[in-house]
Amino acid sequence: MTQPRNRTRARTRRVPWTALAALAGLTAGTVRARRRLAAVAVLDPAAPVDGVSLDGWQLITAKGVEVDKATLSAAVDYAERTGLKLLDLLPDSLDTERALGLLRDLELKDSRFGRTGKVRGAGHAVLVAEDVRGRSEAEVEDGLDTAELHTLLSRLKQYATAETGIAVAPGVTAPSPSGLAGRAAELRAVGVPPRLVAAAQVAGLALLVRAAVKDRRWGAAALALYWLQPALVLGGGGRGPLRPADLPRLTAARPLHSLAAALRTVASDDPGRAESLAEFAALRPGYTADLKDGSERFLEPRRPDCPWCGSAELTVRTHMPDLYQGKPGHFTLEECGACGHVFQNPRLTLDGLDFYYRDFYDGLGVGGAAHVFGTMGSSYRGRAEMLKPFGKPAAWLDVGTGHGHFCDSAREIWPDTRFDGLDMADAVREAEARGWVGTAHYGQFPELAPELVHRYDTVSMYHYLEHTRDPLAELDAAAKVLPPGGHLLIELPDPESRLSRLLGPYWVPFFQPQHQHLMPIANLRAALADRGFTVLAEEHGAAHQACDFVGAVLLTANRLAPNPYAPWGPGRTTVPRRAFRTAVQTAALPCYAVAAVLDRLRAAAARATDGGNAYRLIARKGA
Secondary structure, eight states, rough: OHHHHHHHHHHHHOOOOOOHHHHHHHHHHHHHHHHHEEEEEEEEEESOOOOOOOOTTEEEBTTTEEEEEHHHHHHHHHHHHHTTTTTEOOOOOOOOOHHHHHHOOOOOOOOOOOOSSSOOOOSSEEEEEEEHHHHHHHOOOOOOOOOHHHHHHHHHHTTTTSSSSEOOOTTTEOOOOTTTTTTTHHHHTEEEEHHHHHHHHHHHHHHHHHHHHHHHHHHHHHHHHHHHHHHHHHHHHSSSSSEEEHHHHHHHHHHHHHHHHHHHHHHTTTHHHHHHHHHHHHHHHHHHHHTTSSSSGGBBBOSSTTTTTTTOOOEEEEEEEEESSSSOOOEEEEEEETTTOOSSSSSSSSHHHHHTTTTTSSSSHHHHHHHHHHHHHHHHHHHHHHGGGGGGSSSEEETTTTHHHHHHTTTOOTSSSSSEESSSTTTHEEEEEEESSEEEEOOOOOGGGGGGSSOOOOEEEESOGSSSSHHHHHHHHHHHHHTTEEEEEEEEETTTTTHHHGGGOOGGGGGGTTEEEEHHHHHHHHHHTTTTTEEEEEEGGOOOOOOHHHHHHHHHHHHOOOOOOOTTSOOOHHHHHHHHHHHHHHHHHHHHHHHHHHHHHHHHHHHHHHHHHHEEEEEEEEO
């Protein structure tokens, strides 16, 4: 008689974690969306605008979109008053689905986008200053579709990073949405994988239905909040800045509408997939030629001693393939028992570096790399602020600058400093064209150092030394370039991080095959002292990058199911392989959610204990 009662008590005491997590997430999302909507400026075409000239501005509209003259004048007046050079005009009649999607991604401060943050507009009308359009060399014409206008807005924003904003423009008339046929193209244009979004929608709906059935009251509350979310975010009794005509209908049928949207997204993704497959096919002959003699030719002979201290006391730290792109090859990191230096052994040849870097930061990988670098604004500002107690820089050289994201962001901290960039990739020239760096130096730092002597009082190397073949030669170059009293700032992955042991090859900062050296901070301190530098400050927790667990899930999924269409792959695929990759990516979605929570907790612990997966330091050159 007691056993059934015990089971009843156990059921009573069970905490409905799934339902509570869904309810908390939906509540936070609803509040966040309302806050973001409130941050968007609203133009008033009826307000009198005197002395506004449309010269120097160009309006670009999508097909079927009209903007009246009063709204255009109000938009130009607003842009000039607020110092904007690029303004996305958001119709107040924007359909509900697009409005909710926009608010999920919209990150604004004073109705403008951050320097490094991605831009997200409505895809209907864009006002751009002529000098921005001219520097971007973008071919601009009216009658673009929504996806094309999204792509154009992203390109233009690169030339007006701190002067791009968004505003609701009631005078913009938008055509009624033509269904969801183009939804996949729009998602791709804003940098979101359509099939992943569709899978997330279906998984979320399934989770809510399960919670409603199993967790009863709490699950039903979560499902009800999801159902009513469009009205809670966009409804305002006709007083809100957005007034979608389809809001009542979509709210009433939201679960069915979301399921239909997911299915149509997958169905409409075929043109985009066909375009990607054509791009893969065009690259395949080149990769086939590179790999005809195998991938072993990209590795030098293994060295028997440590490149940092010369000790022969070496042990294997970890083995791994290319877990990022899935290119053929296998790589080994060894650790020196004498000094703790971790290095790739055998290391890549110059041809190997070219092969494995190709299509990672450029080509096929340019969109993904730009997205990652664009999310690091707070990290860039933290690096720049580290110099504040020790001096005011006049001329700053960022070595390994890439597209110049750090230099562009650091201007918020040091507006009077000249920021130049150096890199061996063509991206540095594009950084100069965008205005993200003042002068672009193209080539290897040790080779260019003689012509840069004493031209800069500050040199930075952020996540650069680990990519180089000889880090000590790079430090020699910095010592040559900087004058006495000059500052050198360095940030690196920390091979002494505890998670590097726990996660092994799935620890993101191992980053094979690109990272060739990982130096304990004691080694770097000693090397700087040998070159006449004094370390002034170190940061560990502040340098931590919250990517350990999400990265581990990503790398695991890539290893289990690499992209079957990749141009360095076998060149053929099968239905089972495609289905398996889809299944792995779908199964990984809840793992990403858990990993994101763990990364947040890990980041908080790293900042509290001043220990994480990276470190940065600042050193001053002596007389």
